[in-house]
Amino acid sequence: MLGGAAGAVLLPNLAGAAGTLEPLKDIAARKGMRFGCAVGWHGGSSFAESDYGRLVARECGVIVSENGTKWPALQPQPGPHRFGAADEMVAWAKRSGMLVRGHNLIWQSRRWPPDWVNQYDFGASPAQAAERLMTEHIKAVCTHFGREMFSYDVVNEAVDPKTGELIGNVLSQKMGVIEQIDLAFVLARQYAPGAQLVYNDYMGPGAGSAKHRAGVLALLSALRARGTPVDALGLQSHIGDMLPHTATAAGSEWRKFLDQVTDMGFDLLITEFDVNDRKLPADISARDAGVAAIARDYLDLTLSYPRCRDFLLWGMADHVSWLQHWPDAVRTDGLPQRPTPYDSELRAKPLRDTIVQALKFMPPRANSAQGQLYRPADR
Template sequence: MAKKNLFTRRQTLFFWSSMFVSISVLTSKNALEPRQIYPLNKNFVASGNMSLGKRALIKGLLYGAAVNKDSLSANPQLVASVAKECAIIVSEWELKWNFLRPTSTSFDFMPADWLADFARTHGLLFRGHTLVWHEAMPKWFLKTINSKNAKQLLLEHITTVVKHYAGNIHSWDVVNEAINLQDRRSDGLRKTPWLQFIGRDYIEIAFRAAAEADPKAMLVYNDYGLEYDTPEHEAKRKAVLNLLKNLKSKGTPIHALGIQSHLSGNETRFNSQKFQKFLSEIANLDLKILITEIDVKDKNLPVDLKVRDRIVAATYEDYLSVVLDEPAVIAVLTWGLSDRYTWLSEYQPRRDGAKVRPLPLDANFKRKLAWNAIARAFDNAPYR
């Protein structure tokens, strides 16, 4: 399919599904079936039964998912699904400060070590998320940090954690979400304690410390809100690009950009040409690109699963078809694998009380149309 037509299909699908909802409300007794409004026979056929991980590897890509110890240790079905579908996993919680740092002078590696062992046992690569972030911080942090100890605190944390996993980590999200244009700084940086007490060089300091602690790990800057053709996303793309250019100009050991890609099923403002240009600009900085946290929010989509699942699937396929055309893209990770375990159940629930369905597998670990859509995107991607 020609790239210029990619989003026309989903815009049409969403328009008619929205019409279905409106007509259903107005004609309660004789409500039209979805198939009477839109041909719902598109089934996103994916050839064969090969896992997402294997399909991706054939093209020189990595597919994986975010996982956590509690869910894996409690559910053998999730274990089997992750082992079958993934080639790489990323820690959802266990490598964030509030898990690793019970006190300012101690580290608790047990939960993260469990995940590292899980990855090793099942032959999976392991990603680290995240070394520097303004959220998920322990209660002691704000009471302790000041201009005298901030740099040492940052260096000690990064050095200790990265050395602990040296040789066993595919990539680290070294700095996460450092751009926030609402803070109205000329450089676009988010006002965080790290910025306040260290200055804008805290980002470069973090990457250099991580590289020294593990010279073989891929070091990633990770952020969200970059995908759509809106003034906000356009401005953020520019700010992220400027940040990366600045880091590269200083010889900072940064290897990749992580694009979170928390997509919205009802959002149609996607410009494939503009986004391809952004990806190309990143690649021209000699950086790889990882899609680090992709899922599709369905909170504003119709409750009807025939419609909703097709819009979610189309969102995945349309977006990934554009993204995977860029050779610098080397990995796609969904933020979770099964709808049973998704952060969106809590943070982006549906108003009608229906269960959210943003991921490749349903709550019973069955493959959905979203799985098919991702499989098709991998199958159609060029070889790396």
């Protein structure tokens, strides 16, 4: 399935390359899937008119902002939200024929509310004050973007990967954790009634993720029992913590997990896919082949679920990947990571071919007919 040697294919002229490499979004759409990637929007024409921006527009039918639509970016200080940069990104997406996902309304980690929220004086009625803050934020974001955002990661990373327990933050300390998570989804449904509402997390197939998977299942079960309006589970899919020969061994546990999620009635999304090559050899050909092999194992299994209807990368080319700067992803040899389908010179790598093959051979998505793309309104 790797489809050839580990050499890269140079795309010197992206407009002219469309005839030689079919866009990934078109391959996915034939099976009823949306395909896209995250972008680190750096403002206006400097991104949109760059070679990388043109590559994203060519390959993707969906984009999501890496950080620009998170609460600290939109409201770094008390007062009105600052939507300027996010609006630029959305306008570019519309001009380019792309949909936009919202990421994220609430990042559950104690670290990631805006500083002013963490330092907020909740007064004599802390639960009511916390509810008001969260309501104002979610209402502001969802009403501002309206139908421009077809899908939201409503709550991000609410489960402690080491224990499987729910993570509290400054809001949940006042309201209760499950109550705060539930309210976030209720508010998102109220103010974005047509959007797909997603719980997003980074549990994976490996044995070291067993408690994380169990905690996510427990959370989803609790939310389902409460009647919380959650439509889907986002599988972040930052994979690569296992070598190819161990990925298959973890497959049965991953399949069991996905079975349990879909049996509860949830859809699936791959929301942040990349392959951490930290444990792979320095040699580029060997490393690219290893990345492709790890991806093949994961994608063949995960995309076999017709309820997995969206596939987003966390960056389309190596030089924009967050893994270049994440301390836990630094290679011992000091070499840059190669975790995406294109290298830093925008040359296609074996990982792209693996993605192509996975998309071509996956079953058609549920609710899709004759290649017609599934949309949330079809629910």
